[in-house]
Amino acid sequence: MSKDFTKLFDIWSDTYDETVMGTDPQYKQAFEHYDEILHAVAEQAEGHVLEFGVGTGNLTKKLLDKGLNVTGVEPSSKMIKKAKSKLPANFRLLKGDFMQFPSVGHVDTIVSTYAFHHLTDKEKAVALQTYAELLPLNGKLVFADTIFQSAQAKKEMIEIAKKNNFDRLATDLETEFYTTSAELINMCKTAGFDFTLIPKNTFVQLLIAKKVSTDQT
Template sequence: MGREFVEIFDEWVHTYDESVNGNDEEYKDVFLKYNEILQAVAEAAIGPVIEFGVGTGNLTKKLLERDLEVVGVEPNQAMRKVTAQKIPNLTVVDGDFLEFETPIFPQSFVSSYAFHHLTDVEKAQAFQIYAEKLSTGGKVIFADTVFDSEQSKKEMIAFEQARGHINLVEDLNREYYTTVPKLKELITKAGFTVNLSKMNNYVFLIEATKI
C-alpha cells in the first residue's frame, strides 16, 4: 500500500474492529456486510495465499478457516503487533502492494479495504508484478472501495458532506479511489480476466484471474 498512509493506521489500530463491526456511524455504509465481503474474498482464494494489509487479521482468520496457507504483508508495525497477538503462528512480513517478500509460491493475492492507497499508476504496476509471480489460473481477489464513475464519486462525496461525515469525506478526497472502467482497463492490460461484483454502496469484490 502507499507508504504515505502507514502512520494513519497508528490511530486506526485502536478502533478498526469497532468500526468494521458497524459501531462507527460515520463509516457504517462503507463496512456494510463486512463479514460477508471478507467471506467472499476468502472463498474465492486458492492457496498458497499472500494477503496484503492484514491489519487486525479479520480476513486472515477466514482464509485460515479454509485451511489455506497464508503469509501476511503489513507495513504498519502497530497492526503487525495486533495480528501477532490474534494469530501467533502467522508469518507476517513488512511490505506493501509493490514491495514484498514471497517466502511461498503464491496462487492468490488477496486484500480488503486497502488497494485504494495506491494511485492508478501504482495499481497498474502492482498488477504487472502479480502477473509475473502468478502462474496461469492464479488469482488476485481484492475487496475495496471503487466508484462506477468520477461523477458518482463526486456525488457520494457531496452526499457524505451533507451528512456531516467530515472524516469520511476527508478520506474520500485524500486517498486514491478509482473507477470501475479504469480498474478493469489496468487489470486486463496486465494479462488478467476480471469480474467486479458490487457488495455495498462503496465496496466491490474484484476477482482477477491470470490468463
Template sequence: MGREFLDVFEQWADSYDESVGGCNREYKEVFSGYEQILDAVTSHSKGYVIEFGVGTGNLTKKMLAAGLNVTGIEPSLPMRRIAEAKLGNNVKIHDGDFLHFPEIINVDTIVSTYAFHHLTDLEKDEAIAKYGKLLSKGGRIVFADTMFESVEDYYNAIVKAKEEGFHNLAKDLETEYYTMIPILRTILEKNGFSVMFKRCNDFVWLMEGLKQ
C-alpha cells in the same frame, strides 16, 4: 505506495475492529456486510495465499479457518501487533506493502481488503504487473475495496458524505486514491487478467482477476 498513509493506519489500529462491527456511524455503510465481504474473498481464494494489508487480521483468521496457507504483508507496526496477538503463531506477517515485499514463489491467490485504494492508479498498474509475473496461469487476485463506477458517482459520494456531516469520510474520499472500475478493468486486462466486479455495498466492490 500507500506508506504515506501509515499515520492513518496507526490512528485506526485500536478502533478498527469496533468500526468494522458497525460502531462507527460515519463509516457504517463502508463496512456494511463486512463479515460477508471477508467470506466472499475467502471463498474465492485457493492454495497458497498472499494477503496485502493484513490490518488487524480479520480476513487472515477466516482464511486460516478455511484451511488456506497464508502469508501476510502489513506496513503498519500497530496493526501487525494486533494481528499477531489475534492469530498467534498460525501465520507469518511481514513488514511490506503492495509494491515492496519479501521474495515469494508459487503463489496461487493474492488478496486484500480495504487497502488497495492507498495506491495511485500508476502504482496500482505497477502492482498488478508485479502480480501478473508472480502468479501462474489460473492464479487469481481477489480484492474487496472502495471503488466507483464513474467519476460522477465518486463526486456524488463526497457530496453526500459532507451533507450527512461525515467530514472524516469526505476527507478520506478526497485525499486517498479511490479509482474507477473502468480504469481498474483496463489495468488488469492489459496485464493478462480476465476480471469480474460484484457490488458488496454502496462503497465496496469485490474484484476477482484470473490470470490467463
C-alpha cells in the same frame, strides 16, 4: 513505498475492530456486510495465499480457518502487533506493502480487503503487472475495496458526505485513491487478467481477476 498511511493505521489499530462493526456512522455504509465480504474473498482463495494490508487479521483468520497456507504483508507495526495477538503464533506476517514486499516464493492467490485504494491508479497498474508476473496461469487476485461505478458517482458521494457533515469520510474520499470500475478494468486487461466485478455495498466491489495471459500488453 507509495504515500505513507502508516501513522493513520497505527493510531486506528486499537479501535479498528469496533469500526468494522459499524459503530462509526461515517463509515457504517462502507463496512456494511463486512463479514460476508471477507467471507466471499476467502471463498475464492486457494493454495498459497498472499494477503496485502492484513490490518487486525480478520480476513487472515477466515483464510486460516479454511486450512489455507497464508503469508501476510502489512506496513503498520501497530496493526502487525494487533494481528499477531489474534492469530496463531506460527503465522507468517511480513512487514511490507503492495509494491515492496519480501520474496514469498510460489503464490496461487493474492487477496486484499479495504486496502488497495492506498495506491494511486498509476501504482495500482504497476502492482498488477508485478502480480501477473508472480502468479501462475489461472492464478487469482481477489480484492474487495471501494471502487466507484464512475468519476461522477465518486463526486456525488463526496457531496453527500459533506451534506451529512461526515467530514472525515469526505476527506478520505478526496485524499485517498479510490478508483473507478472502468480504470480498474483497464489495468486488469493490460496486465493479462480476466475479471469480474461484483458490487457488495454502496462503496465496496469485489474484484475477482484470473491470470489468463502470459503476455502483458
